[in-house]
Amino acid sequence: METTQYDREEHIFTAFLDPYMKFSSGLFSSHETSFENSVIEMLDFLLDSAQISNGARVLEIGTGWGCLIKRLKERFPHATYTGVSPSAAQITYVREHVDQQAPIHVCAFELAEVQGPFDAIFLSGTFCHLQDKFLQLERIFNLLAEGGRLIIEDSFFRSRQAMEVLRECSARGEVQTAMFGWAELMPLSSLLDISESIGFHLVSCRDFTDDYERTGKEWIRRLAKSALSYPAKKDMLFYLRLANNGWHRNAYCYALTFERPRRVDMPSVLELVNKEA
């Protein structure tokens, strides 16, 4: 498997991430919100969007450095957690610092043999990494219990045209492969189209574009001030600056909540019309 930033040593990330080590957007509910609190607010927003309660069965695709499991265990100690991540370095970190027993499938979700049902499935900054998104969303749908919720926090191209222009840009290709691994952003309209065909119900969509840009600025500020040594610092600063300048001008960041509808035995419109006739 290809080596990406997610396989790099943790000290690079501890140099600029918050104590929960969230490597995706924070939520700055006010101008005064600190960077550290923005992460807690965002994690709580995601958990609340999924309507998590004690005893909930949670799957996280793209465990990262363990931010969601950490907050989940703090708020809902009786929830059960299953993770999926292809990064051995991150899983070692999660087991050492967050939860020794955390059941995590060490592979890409595309290859993971995960058994449902789950009440909530989370992907923060991971949806873009999934190959064959239609197929994976269909698997996710089938892994959810009826009434279960899917939360996707990610970046989406501002439009189909923006996607086509950026696909031509060579710098993006180089940096993305070297640092970020394989990823493919799509416009939001494509996700909505796919999710509708599969049978998901869209519950909410919240824009986090400004929050993510502010998060990126905080990462850059913290990393620049850190004692991290050359060349790791230079490489990561280059990547973060490019991501912040490029992505936020061409993509929006959203958190979407989808639900697998409960099966309701309703007559079809045609049956209703026939009955009335």
Ligand SMILES: C[S@@+](CC[C@H](N)C(=O)[O-])C[C@H]1O[C@@H](n2cnc3c(N)ncnc32)[C@H](O)[C@@H]1O
């Ligand atoms: C931007 S990071 C976000 C991590 C974490 N969710 C967070 O918010 O801090 C993306 C994560 O997706 C994981 N990932 C990449 N490709 C994946 C795949 N095919 N299946 C599951 N996880 C994947 C990476 O290892 C990384 O942990």
